[in-house]
Amino acid sequence: MGGPDVTGDPRPPRLRISRVSKHFEAVRALHDVSFDLAPGEVHALVGENGAGKSTLVGVITGLLEPDGGEVVLNGRPVHFRNPLQARAAGVAAVYQDPNLFPHLSVAENIATGRYPTSGPFLDRTTMVAQARARLEDLGFPLDPEQLVAGLTVAETQFVEIARAVDEDLQLLILDEPTSALTPGEASKLYDVVERLRAEGTTVIWISHRMEEIRELADSITVLRDGEHVRTAPAAELGDAEMIRLMVGRSVVLEQVARTEPLGPPRLEVENLTDPGVFEDVTFSVAEGEIVGVAGLVGAGRSEIAQAVFGLSPHLSGEVRIDGEPVVPRGPAAMVERGVAYLPEDRDAEGVIASMTIASNIALPSIRSLSRAGFMLRRKERELAARERTALSIKGEIDDLVSSLSGGNRQKVALARWLATEPRVLLLDEPTHGIDVGTKAQVHDMMRELARVRRMAILMVSSDLPEVLAVSDRVLVIARGRLVADLPIAEATSERILTHATAGAAR
Amino acid sequence: MSAASGVVARFGLAGGGAALRVRFIGVIVFQLLLMAVFTLARPRFASWDNLQSVLFTAAILAMAAAGQTLVVLTGNLDLSVGSIMGATAYVVFDLTGTMPALGPWVVLIAVLIGLVLGAVNGFLVTTLQIPSIVATLGTLSVYRGFVSFYANAKEVTVGELPPWTRSLAAARVLGLSSYVWIAVVLVIAVGVMLRGVPWGRELYAYGSNPRAAYYYGLSSTRIVVTGYIGAGIIAAVVGLLLGAQVGNINSLLASGIEMQVLAAVVIGGVSIWGGSGSVYGAALGAVVLATINNGLVLLGVQEYYRLLFQGLAIVAAVAVDALVQRRVLRATRRRSVGVAA
Numbered sequence: 012m013g014g015p016d017v018t019g020d021p022r023p024p025r026l027r028i029s030r031v032s033k034h035f036e037a038v039r040a041l042h043d044v045s046f047d048l049a050p051g052e053v054h055a056l057v058g059e060n061g062a063g064k065s066t067l068v069g070v071i072t073g074l075l076e077p078d079g080g081e082v083v084l085n086g087r088p089v090h091f092r093n094p095l096q097a098r099a100a101g102v103a104a105v106y107q108d109p110n111l112f113p114h115l116s117v118a119e120n121i122a123t124g125r126y127p128t129s130g131p132f133l134d135r136t137t138m139v140a141q142a143r144a145r146l147e148d149l150g151f152p153l154d155p156e157q158l159v160a161g162l163t164v165a166e167t168q169f170v171e172i173a174r175a176v177d178e179d180l181q182l183l184i185l186d187e188p189t190s191a192l193t194p195g196e197a198s199k200l201y202d203v204v205e206r207l208r209a210e211g212t213t214v215i216w217i218s219h220r221m222e223e224i225r226e227l228a229d230s231i232t233v234l235r236d237g238e239h240v241r242t243a244p245a246a247e248l249g250d251a252e253m254i255r256l257m258v259g260r261s262v263v264l265e266q267v268a269r270t271e272p273l274g275p276p277r278l279e280v281e282n283l284t285d286p287g288v289f290e291d292v293t294f295s296v297a298e299g300e301i302v303g304v305a306g307l308v309g310a311g312r313s314e315i316a317q318a319v320f321g322l323s324p325h326l327s328g329e330v331r332i333d334g335e336p337v338v339p340r341g342p343a344a345m346v347e348r349g350v351a352y353l354p355e356d357r358d359a360e361g362v363i364a365s366m367t368i369a370s371n372i373a374l375p376s377i378r379s380l381s382r383a384g385f386m387l388r389r390k391e392r393e394l395a396a397r398e399r400t401a402l403s404i405k406g407e408i409d410d411l412v413s414s415l416s417g418g419n420r421q422k423v424a425l426a427r428w429l430a431t432e433p434r435v436l437l438l439d440e441p442t443h444g445i446d447v448g449t450k451a452q453v454h455d456m457m458r459e460l461a462r463v464r465r466m467a468i469l470m471v472s473s474d475l476p477e478v479l480a481v482s483d484r485v486l487v488i489a490r491g492r493l494v495a496d497l498p499i500a501e502a503t504s505e506r507i508l509t510h511a512t513a514g515a516a517r
Numbered sequence: 518m519s520a521a522s523g524v525v526a527r528f529g530l531a532g533g534g535a536a537l538r539v540r541f542i543g544v545i546v547f548q549l550l551l552m553a554v555f556t557l558a559r560p561r562f563a564s565w566d567n568l569q570s571v572l573f574t575a576a577i578l579a580m581a582a583a584g585q586t587l588v589v590l591t592g593n594l595d596l597s598v599g600s601i602m603g604a605t606a607y608v609v610f611d612l613t614g615t616m617p618a619l620g621p622w623v624v625l626i627a628v629l630i631g632l633v634l635g636a637v638n639g640f641l642v643t644t645l646q647i648p649s650i651v652a653t654l655g656t657l658s659v660y661r662g663f664v665s666f667y668a669n670a671k672e673v674t675v676g677e678l679p680p681w682t683r684s685l686a687a688a689r690v691l692g693l694s695s696y697v698w699i700a701v702v703l704v705i706a707v708g709v710m711l712r713g714v715p716w717g718r719e720l721y722a723y724g725s726n727p728r729a730a731y732y733y734g735l736s737s738t739r740i741v742v743t744g745y746i747g748a749g750i751i752a753a754v755v756g757l758l759l760g761a762q763v764g765n766i767n768s769l770l771a772s773g774i775e776m777q778v779l780a781a782v783v784i785g786g787v788s789i790w791g792g793s794g795s796v797y798g799a800a801l802g803a804v805v806l807a808t809i810n811n812g813l814v815l816l817g818v819q820e821y822y823r824l825l826f827q828g829l830a831i832v833a834a835v836a837v838d839a840l841v842q843r844r845v846l847r848a849t850r851r852r853s854v855g856v857a858a
Binding site for chain 2: 097
């Protein structure tokens with residue numbers, strides 16, 4: 012309707028979310044959410060997974076149609092039918108996972124949907140020149156004519172941002188933009204955001220990282236269970252208060268002192284080398300121990316875990332499990348030896364979303380759950396029910412995994428390996444993209460697995476507070492080499508980062 | 518750090534972009550090898566007459582493959598191409614037999630038929646969400662069944678064909694069949710559309726990453742349906758050309774050609790997963806296929822050997838594509854910094 016502004020402020024808010032609701036069948040994703048974003052502010056949007064942040068972004072950009080309420084841009088109600096319409100009105104979003112076309116060039120990716128044309132034809136020269144100018148403007152020069160296939164994650168992210176940033180940009184939404192960036196790349200992104208703010212563009216910054224929010228945000232909106240909890244200037248909302256509002260209770264990542272002794276080494280790795288990926292890596296993980304693996308993204312941490320699981324074809328060096336030498340020739344062989352690996356990309360590699368919780372949990376144990384070649388359905392269900400309770404997975408065992416939130420999917424992925432009762436558990440970013448509350452639960456689970464079930468756990472993580480909270484020992488990897496092996500008593504964020512970056516600068 | 522990642526990016530490009538280029542060059546090399554082998558074994562292969570006949574076969578196949586490319590680029594298939602060709606040829610030439618006054622307007626009727634049949638395919642695949650292999654397997658039978666019903670076991674004979682279509686089929690320009698020139702023009706036209714018109718880039722974009730296309734606000738329905746319509750129109754026109762050349766048309770014209778057309782597209786390097794390849798590659802694939810067929814006939818080998826060889830070529834081409842695709846995707850997944858030492 013675009014009626015007169017009732018607040019009397021001469022300047023309408025850049026964006027007003029007014030009583031927006033959205034349901035997915037029975038699930039209430041957003042309920043009566045209202046708040047304003049001022050022109051030229053960086054507005055942090057925080058909340059646990061499933062709090063409704065992504066749904067809200069979908070509603071703003073036209074990916075989703077709200078059931079009720081409206082979105083008002085610069086005082087005018089808008090109803091975008093798709094992100095392209097939103098972009099035409101100056102609203103753009105950059106999502107957590109790059110959404111690009113790998114077979115097309117950088118310039119084409121930036122121009123898709125808004126091609127410069129002359130007559131009916133595509134104007135390639137202009138297209139490439141525009142892309143080049145945009146990327147240089149962002150301080151991230153890339154060759155606009157190279158294919159997107161082959162770019163690093165950080166580069167694809169900047170291609171997405173280059174696509175979004177245009178003179179008429181009113182509102183930019185960044186959904187966990189730094190989760191795949193190195194500190195150096197992240198600071199480039201901060202510069203871009205600072206500049207957009209100075210130019211009067213409003214930025215919605217979705218993040219789980221407190222330090223980012225502190226560094227950038229002018230104001231903060233907290234969502235919880237699809238409802239708006241609070242919008243406040245950043246200065247008025249302390250960390251502890253923010254977390255309390257997000258989870259509805261206070262959760263802090265804390266170390267839990269261990270009383271159980273460590274056992275003999277379960278996993279020993281000696282001079283492990285994958286040419287060009289990592290070199291000469293030697294460490295061991297004892298029974299009942301959690302060893303954190305820290306380092307910059309791309310330092311080779313995940314690759315080491317994957318190599319131990321038998322995913323690396325060009326491996327040399329020695330791997331011993333409970334003192335017995337093994338050749339990591341493939342996942343099947345390693346599973347048989349009692350090694351389990353939980354990949355970072357759980358949707359692609361960790362769970363089978365189209366199957367039920369029970370089927371997922373039972374999958375690696377199918378053989379032990381069958382007799383004469385037939386599955387024992389009752390045993391399968393018993394096992395699933397047991398692990399579901401043990402890990403407090405939401406949903407019934409007959410529910411499809413696709414209906415679960417990220418945190419619960421991760422629990423299913425974990426549960427299905429636990430059912431095989433592994434001796435060595437390799438975890439790759441076990442809480443990546445998981446909300447604070449579930450994170451603490453996953454940490455408790457890991458402690459129990461190590462201390463009570465006596466597993467040896469190797470945990471690759473980019474989340475330093477997590478590494479410090481859970482690990483008994485911290486390995487630091489830089490440029491494919493093990494540069495530090497710190498007992499937890501000596502490990503601090505500063506010390507880990509110093510090792511990680513010193514190794515990287517060489 | 519950015520310098521390091523820049524270097525890696527360039528290497529990554531070598532993994533993705535170069536793999537695609539190598540794929541195209543590979544087909545050319547394969548074609549040259551084939552020609553060399555056949556010429557050595559049967560010098561008659563390299564005779565002007567024989568090469569003309571190869572090019573004529575290739576022309577029909579290349580045009581149909583150009584249409585198929587519009588569909589395969591989106592990650593779909595059109596198995597009904599032969600049925601669209603046959604149906605159009607029979608219906609149109611049956612009409613000209615009864616209404617000679619139509620003249621060159623028959624081409625418009627053919628285009629209309631192709632448009633409708635292609636749109637039906639697109640509708641089944643997009644709106645009804647039927648996997649394209651099943652949807653077009655269905656329409657392959659339905660369209661063919663429709664002509665058989667319409668034809669009622671009769672034939673359109675040479676005499677009923679408009680004389681101008683017959684003379685076009687027989688015409689030669691600069692020593693080559695007019696069909697070869699028509700094919701060249703059509704393939705280039707489709708190539709220009711794909712590379713130089715936004716619609717063409719959208720076909721690639723959608724095929725490369727449908728989810729991203731959705732986030733970019735591209736309408737998958739519009740892209741896939743227009744791809745099928747383009748393929749349908751081209752198939753209809755090619756059906757007309759084939760009919761004019763064959764002369765006596767029954768309801769089985771061009772049945773089974775879909776396998777040849779798909780083979781040409783795939784051998785030519787259009788990725789069966791969508792998003793990559795070019796219409797020139799598809800046309801080249803048609804030439805390769807025509808060369809294989811012709812050469813093996815000259816060698817006097819049995820039909821089943823020909824099928825065997827053609828099958829092997831298809832499997833080999835797709836195996837290479839799978840390798841290329843893995844390269845492209847792996848390059849995408851590669852992380853920054855890297856271990857340069």
